[in-house]
């Protein structure tokens with residue numbers, strides 16, 4: 001099975017987010033980026049498919065974040081065969097434009113599956129994988145928690161809610177939005193990433209960035225109020241524990 | 254005032270709560286305009302009769318669509334939306350909607366706004382959205398006259414979407430030849446019963462990624478035992494294999510309404526909140542004062558779970 005995996009850097013979820021002066025975007029100057037967690041699962045699933053049935057894993061990344069290359073090298077170190085960086089001005093690029101970049105990078109390339117993360121929570125105007133599928137006329141399945149099969153026929157499990165799932169037979173090539181890989185994504189030693197970096201097997205594709213607008217504009221962003229609507233408990237852990245027990249008892253338990 | 258097309262969804266013969274929420278939202282947007290519901294399935298006449306919150310229902314009833322087909326349903330809905338020409342299209346941002354919304358946008362050329370919690374059509378089209386795993390709220394404006402909005406579950410009370418009179422039901426033949434699809438459903442799997450039913454507990458102690466390891470869950474279990482409750486978790490804990498799927502709360506897990514919901518190291522992503530926001534008393538512990546969970550919690554303490562857990566257990570055990 002030959003897979004192409006789309007990898008997206010997203011603001012590091014453990015970092016505190018700050019707003020820019022215009023109040024219409026994050027202040028991105030000092031923001032650190034990491035690989036979108038679901039993309040890590042997509043990569044893991046692709047690597048597992050390769051380990052079980054042969055084939056190749058190719059990774060594509062679009063993004064200007066300094067971390068993009070690091071993310072692609074880490075994918076190579078984990079076992080991806082080829083890595084491509086497409087375009088580099090992710091910010092404010094519409095999903096439609098990103099889809100065009102991906103589609104031109106896919107040209108003259110044969111593949112059975114395109115694997116993406118199920119979603120990136122910082123992208124407003126759509127999901128890239130489904131968009132690419134619709135534009136290429138390929139079948140797509142989102143929220144995938146299991147993939148088996150061969151290049152001729154793939155069986156996927158899609159998760160709905162309440163633990164209910166459905167199995168589908170999918171005729172490749174197809175696009176799958178991965179929610180969770182069969183096993184937790186593997187770690188890779190920094191030394192191996194450094195080695196991949198030295199081997200320099202990352203290709204920059206100089207594709208012309210399309211400029212169509214999504215028609216969707218952010219006019220203002222807000223951070224939630226600290227504490228939101230909650231009554232904040234003060235004091236050290238002993239006082240807080242005392243108060244929490246009081247609240248629980250008060251709730252009739 | 255604007256006509257609205259609502260994409261409804263159902264599973265195992267049951268329309269989802271989100272379908273009714275979207276109908277309620279659509280009514281608010283449409284005013285005296287027309288609300289049309291799209292319903293695609295097999296033998297869904299009975300479901301259509303529950304959609305009185307709409308003015309009209311377009312039904313595609315075809316055995317090929319008995320179970321949601323990511324490719325097929327998306328293509329059928331694209332044809333129905335195209336036919337309707339309603340300026341506002343509401344799609345549930347759920348497992349099913351995720352296969353429909355972007356497909357619809359890519360095919361129709363209509364702009365799409367995801368992660369919506371409210372949608373407005375007074376003057377320009379616009380929405381409020383929850384981005385960055387719930388950490389940022391954004392106001393959105395849409396250029397143009399038509400748009401698709403993918404709406405988070407729980408954004409509007411469903412009540413108003415359930416009421417209403419007898420809508421006009423129009424059954425149309427499938428605009429998509431099922432034989433041409435590359436996706437075929439092989440069957441639906443219901444969850445195996447877990448060891449504990451978290452939906453019937455009075456107290457849930459809920460661990461998130463902040464718990465750090467499988468071993469640390471034991472301490473949360475001690476607390477749950479002392480309170481006569483059970484341990485539940487956010488999705489990453491289940492994906493790590495630290496607890497069974499039956500313990501997962503949220504969008505792709507279970508919806509729970511215990512008397513007390515105590516979270517330990519859960520950030521409060523929209524997908525988690527969907528499953529617990531109606532709990533009686535929500536108490537949250539998190540080291541991050543900005544954690545979105547504090548937006549739904551009734552009580553919060555900013556601090557370390559590993560400091561407070563032993564205190565809680567000790568005090569409870571001491572009586």
Ligand SMILES: Cc1cc2nc3c(=O)[nH]c(=O)nc-3n(C[C@H](O)[C@H](O)[C@H](O)COP(=O)(O)OP(=O)(O)OC[C@H]3O[C@@H](n4cnc5c(N)ncnc54)[C@H](O)[C@@H]3O)c2cc1C
Nearest residue numbers: 461462463487488503504505506518519520524540557558
């Ligand atoms: C289609 C889809 C469906 C999903 N379904 C679900 C679902 O059903 N249920 C679900 O939960 N998620 C679901 N998710 C995932 C969801 O988006 C989030 O990724 C997830 O809820 C985050 O879990 P978390 O809060 O445990 O982890 P994180 O977001 O990583 O949060 C960990 C929190 O712990 C805090 N913390 C860390 N250490 C400590 C400490 N020592 N003491 C106190 N606090 C600490 C941090 O400040 C942080 O806020 C779904 C996602 C998608 C895309």
Ligand SMILES: Nc1ncnc2c1ncn2[C@@H]1O[C@H](COP(=O)(O)O)[C@@H](O)[C@H]1O
Nearest residue numbers: 006007008062116117119120123127128
């Ligand atoms: N700029 C990008 N570069 C590479 N992959 C992306 C990019 N944007 C989105 N993706 C992929 O598409 C998935 C869905 O993201 P999104 O479209 O942002 O919801 C992500 O999990 C990635 O796999």
